[in-house]
Amino acid sequence: MDKILVGLKRVVDYNVRVRVKSDGSGVDTDGVKMSINPFDEIALEEALRIKERGDASEVIVMSIGSGEAQQQLRTGLAMGADRAILVQTDAAIEPLGCARIFKAMIDKEGDVGLVLLGKQAIDDDNSQTGQMLAAIWGRPQATFASEVVLDGDKARVTREVDIGLETIEVDLPAVVTTDLRLNEPRYVKLPDIMKAKKKPLDEVPVAELGIDAGPAIEATAYEPPTERGRGVMVDDVAGLITALQDKGLV
């Protein structure tokens, strides 16, 4: 195959415990560490391995977001992607809009054999974009992948589902969304960061693509979750059993 397109979303780092703003207008992301969505990093790693095996000629990383997402794209280039595209917008784009943007870029690029996306972004936890892209592109989807085996114009994908591991076969081109156990992403080395600075990063203003984002689902208010308080500590197994008995649990 010719090209693999990988989505990289800039999200609040998974180690950060986000807090809801006191006025309920959103979550506080000021000065918070931002990273590549962990599932997207796994998607990129998989794309790089496919290319290194000789099954693809180019890996393109793409992000939809503000200019700051350049940081994540540069990291993707340092990991080994060949070039990057930033579809620039300062507005938050919902999954249907994102899927339509991906579709527009696939049409523009041509010869995309595989689109690799994370199974969910850890900010909105939506888990939708890959499935939506497959639907509007009219191509197969293989979500929650823990193994991807390419075989000519087909792929066999093992999926992590609630009852175990499901294997499906899809014709290419296809959309694959990654689960955590697909691979372990490589670390970026310093010389690669230097090299990445010279790799192409194109910016496309979202307006240029003429995307209809569909009827909006509006976020009207944010609130913190109800906290579970600290309970009691017991000293030993006998104490534990008594505490469980008090609650009628054993």
Added chain:
Amino acid sequence: MSKILIIAEHNGSELNPSTAKTVACAAEIDGAEVHVAVLAANAAAIASAAAEVDGVNKVLTIERSENEHPLAAVLAPQIVAMADAYSHIFGPSTTFGKDLMPHVAALLGVNQISDIMSVTGSHTFKRPVYAGNAIVTVSAATDATVVATVRTASFSAAGGGNSAPIEAADSNADIPSHTRFVSLQSGKTDRPDLQTAAKVVSGGRGVGSSENFGIIYALADKLGAGVGASRAAVDAGYVPNEMQVGQTGKIIAPDLYIAIGISGAIQHLTGIKDAGTIVAINKDEEAPIFEVADIGLVGDLFQIIPELTDAL
């Protein structure tokens, strides 16, 4: 008035309990008429189970041999063919629903609401974001179909005893052949299902090996509990992936959850926030799991667990 279509989850012969939970969510919308669609190769047994669920007004079946395995690309066009009659289309927020519902939404040209945890109005819902560290109220447009998944841990299954009518819906929707089922590897156990068990015992990295997990199973069997695990325990190969509890695994709400050798990372806690009582057993008294545990015991799990199992 809201007319809601719920896509039944099943394994080819039995209705999954996630369906009755999705019905419970739909029933919270005032004056809703609730239909359940069973897409299967053989729908009869599943449809009669769905017809018994309280709050269901009608069950629609689509029997096609292609529906033997739940492939989103196959099911979605059939659902879209029925969509016109409905204001809402809901599925459970299980891997089945998460795979399918966004595909349906995109074919209908609408955005989707993931993981409804409570109903505020016919078009207004609450859902968790940022691994459950924030709850957002969302409003969908009233002039478009609402497509959503329901966070099953937030709803108790609707009761039984109903006898809704069952009708065959005709569907000659075009189905693509580009996606094919190959195999399913499922670790069938006699233990209670993790997603519906009243009691769950989970082990983490602290358990140390798959052999050591034997003591977790022994305790679970004594309690009649399902067994779960942290991501670290799954990644290390102690247990299979379907046992992972958390943000990216299963979200569960048992009456009793016992976390053993689990530190309590936010991604894990997201999966157990709705548990009735959380018990934590960990040798590190500083472990964050103790901040949410109702009952905590500091100590070595290799001493505590066998002793506890014997004493019960």
